Amino acid sequence: MTNIVLQLTSEEQQKIKTFYNKSLIDRNGPGILFGIKLTDTAITAYKSGKVMFQGAGATREAAKWGTVSATAKKSSNTKGDTLPKDFASLSVIGSDETGTGDYFGPVTVAAVYVPADKIELVQELGVKDSKQLTDEYMRKIAPDLMKVCTYSILTLRNDKYNEIQAKGNSQGKIKALLHNQALKHVLNKIAPEKPEYILIDQFAERGIYYNYLKNEKEIIREQVLFSTKAENLHVAVATASILARYAFLNEMDRLAEIVGFPIQKGASGKVDQMAAKIWLKFGEDTLRSMTKWHFANTEKARTLLQKKRSN
Ligand code: MN
Numbered sequence: 001m002t003n004i005v006l007q008l009t010s011e012e013q014q015k016i017k018t019f020y021n022k023s024l025i026d027r028n029g030p031g032i033l034f035g036i037k038l039t040d041t042a043i044t045a046y047k048s049g050k051v052m053f054q055g056a057g058a059t060r061e062a063a064k065w066g067t068v069s070a071t072a073k074k075s076s077n078t079k080g081d082t083l084p085k086d087f088a089s090l091s092v093i094g095s096d097e098t099g100t101g102d103y104f105g106p107v108t109v110a111a112v113y114v115p116a117d118k119i120e121l122v123q124e125l126g127v128k129d130s131k132q133l134t135d136e137y138m139r140k141i142a143p144d145l146m147k148v149c150t151y152s153i154l155t156l157r158n159d160k161y162n163e164i165q166a167k168g169n170s171q172g173k174i175k176a177l178l179h180n181q182a183l184k185h186v187l188n189k190i191a192p193e194k195p196e197y198i199l200i201d202q203f204a205e206r207g208i209y210y211n212y213l214k215n216e217k218e219i220i221r222e223q224v225l226f227s228t229k230a231e232n233l234h235v236a237v238a239t240a241s242i243l244a245r246y247a248f249l250n251e252m253d254r255l256a257e258i259v260g261f262p263i264q265k266g267a268s269g270k271v272d273q274m275a276a277k278i279w280l281k282f283g284e285d286t287l288r289s290m291t292k293w294h295f296a297n298t299e300k301a302r303t304l305l306q307k308k309r310s311n
Helices: 010-019 058-063 116-124 135-148 158-166 171-190 206-212 235-259 269-282 284-290 297-310
Strands: 002-007 032-037 042-046 050-055 092-098 107-114 150-156 197-201 224-227
Touching: 002 058, 010 032, 010 042, 050 058, 092 171, 092 235, 107 116, 107 171, 107 235, 116 135, 116 235, 135 235, 150 158, 150 171, 150 235, 158 171, 158 284, 171 197, 171 206, 197 235, 235 269, 235 284, 269 284, 269 297
Parallel strands: 092 197, 197 224
Antiparallel strands: 002 050, 032 042, 042 050, 092 107, 107 150
16 A cells, blocks of 8 residues: 655646546545545545545556655655655654563553644653663653653553464554554544544554454544654654653563562563573463563573473
């Protein structure tokens, strides 16, 4: 699936409206002029002159009205949809997850709405270049961000994660379900207000993402864009990534209290060692409830445990 945005004059927009006149649909979001629904393409025209083409036929339809190759150019080394030029200054819900590569601790997903008039405030509170953000820094600024932004944070503890995973659900599917749910929550909280866009930090391509969601009752599709490194494209995603991390760290603190020492992040050999230690001291059920049991770390820890026991 593709997303293409063209910048057109109001005369050109009028031509588009006339051309697809039979496929016009009711659309009333902020700044929207009109919407068109074709079998494989959704077209949205904005008062700003932007026209967005979404769907399998986006390239074909957009090519009728502008130069697609020029506008579809991606910014350096990101993958995903082409975003409007002034994207960083728009009202956006962003979503991101963390904890997916960590043996210990939950998968957490956060979605955050940052309307245009709060972008500066959020930056002021410390959401800057995400690569410079340490865990300690994120712990410090997250509570303030939660006071000023509308958000949803979902923490999937590992007892539940293991149960869902054992039923044959991939981690990709689990993530997609959580993103969809978090976005739904935020949309409900801000209604009747709507964001101009929703940006998901891309972990799967659009088609795969929506395939994961195909059995869901309510699937968030409207104005949804995907991009990798999305935290650099809008502060809403950067904020979501901070809140997801904050929730992850809080859950790691809870686990640390149970075992009496800080929990190792990631999935390295140190993690295997710690897992074996917890297994020996607290038993398999306790370890299982704290970990993503299907990770290879489990078998490595089992081997270490057997050595410990035979010593
Ligand atoms: Mn991400």
